[in-house]
Amino acid sequence: MGPTSRATPYWYEDRDVVGMLEALRTFRRADQDMRARLSAGMHMNVTDLQALRFVIAAENAGEVATPRGLATHLHISTASTTKLLDRLTGSGHLAREPHPSDRRSLVVVATDHAHEEVRERLARMHERMAEIAREVPVDARPAVEDFLVRMAAHLDTEGDVPPLRPAPRRPAAPTTSG
Amino acid sequence: MGPTSRATPYWYEDRDVVGMLEALRTFRRADQDMRARLSAGMHMNVTDLQALRFVIAAENAGEVATPRGLATHLHISTASTTKLLDRLTGSGHLAREPHPSDRRSLVVVATDHAHEEVRERLARMHERMAEIAREVPVDARPAVEDFLVRMAAHLDTEGDVPPLRPAPRRPAAPTTSG
DNA sequence: CAAAGTATCTAGCCTGGCTAGCAATAAGGA
DNA sequence: TCCTTATTGCTAGCCAGGCTAGATACTTTG
Numbered sequence: 001m002g003p004t005s006r007a008t009p010y011w012y013e014d015r016d017v018v019g020m021l022e023a024l025r026t027f028r029r030a031d032q033d034m035r036a037r038l039s040a041g042m043h044m045n046v047t048d049l050q051a052l053r054f055v056i057a058a059e060n061a062g063e064v065a066t067p068r069g070l071a072t073h074l075h076i077s078t079a080s081t082t083k084l085l086d087r088l089t090g091s092g093h094l095a096r097e098p099h100p101s102d103r104r105s106l107v108v109v110a111t112d113h114a115h116e117e118v119r120e121r122l123a124r125m126h127e128r129m130a131e132i133a134r135e136v137p138v139d140a141r142p143a144v145e146d147f148l149v150r151m152a153a154h155l156d157t158e159g160d161v162p163p164l165r166p167a168p169r170r171p172a173a174p175t176t177s178g
Numbered sequence: 179m180g181p182t183s184r185a186t187p188y189w190y191e192d193r194d195v196v197g198m199l200e201a202l203r204t205f206r207r208a209d210q211d212m213r214a215r216l217s218a219g220m221h222m223n224v225t226d227l228q229a230l231r232f233v234i235a236a237e238n239a240g241e242v243a244t245p246r247g248l249a250t251h252l253h254i255s256t257a258s259t260t261k262l263l264d265r266l267t268g269s270g271h272l273a274r275e276p277h278p279s280d281r282r283s284l285v286v287v288a289t290d291h292a293h294e295e296v297r298e299r300l301a302r303m304h305e306r307m308a309e310i311a312r313e314v315p316v317d318a319r320p321a322v323e324d325f326l327v328r329m330a331a332h333l334d335t336e337g338d339v340p341p342l343r344p345a346p347r348r349p350a351a352p353t354t355s356g
Numbered sequence: 357c358a359a360a361g362t363a364t365c366t367a368g369c370c371t372g373g374c375t376a377g378c379a380a381t382a383a384g385g386a
Numbered sequence: 387t388c389c390t391t392a393t394t395g396c397t398a399g400c401c402a403g404g405c406t407a408g409a410t411a412c413t414t415t416g
Contacts, residue, residue, distance in 0.1 A: 016319040017311040023326035030330035031206055038337035080373055104381045104394040125336045132328050133195040140321035141194040147314050147322055148201035152208035158303045159216035258404055260365055282363045282412045
């Protein structure tokens, strides 16, 4: 309890640590809420907006977006992707075009209207985000980036299979009955 | 295009900025994926796990969790909360108990098994997260926290109503017609 | 005490995922 | 070349997990 000879006792360091972790949670919550509001404001669900942004990003990068690529990126099935494309072509945000080299596939393109709407709603936000990033002291920036990247790498290794329960149920694989 | 007299030309600064923003996206993606894996590993959906953690957090804070509080926290309706409680009591993670002072309401408590399972799966992860946070240089920590908090605050102001469309519909508040 | 408000639950609907299976096309080996 | 296998996107039909509306029990307020 009493002060020690160290300039920064252990509990002081911990306050920083707790602050950063709380800030991380705060950010995540804010980001999630923003996405929900944004997609609701565009009269679509969160996945559809993510898809739209993926297609636009692909176009900006000079690449072609296919339904298969969309399914992979969004971690949904190709069947769900078909429905998603039906929704977004129906709303006038996307269009299906023939694939130049693979006649099984097709190319997904964003309409001018979609480009405009997304740019309109996100340009200001992205600008301000960069501004906030620029407000970080130059010599602290590598630490910020490092912290986030390392945290992401850690999360990629967590939450996998349970270390205890041996996978409770497996609907398939009939052994005795049936 | 050519080099200037400045030690850190503008594009160098921008590289830091871009790096931080990319790291932010990377973190968000990793966090989302982790949550999906974690809840899948516990045979529940993401919302249910969030609810479970909310109840446990309330207990640890010496507070009581009610269905209403759960609904508010999760941004779902009370009807959906009833279904959620049915699922989680059915799986043996939560239990409904009488509310000590409001006989309309009830108190939601986590079972011992739920406490144990969550602690088991999250303790190591949280420890490692704190470890990663402690690896951030002490003098950079305020900048890290600030960056995240400011970014969160910004996101809280974005994605709202479109700056163009005049708030599509407002069911209540009749002014002229009706 | 009566009226209005609040908490939870039930009933029934809708969205957005999923799997299974299909036709068309591509890719690879005998 | 030709036959087999893999891949792509689609349709059909199912299910989980949200939602609104309305019922009931209780609390709060005038």
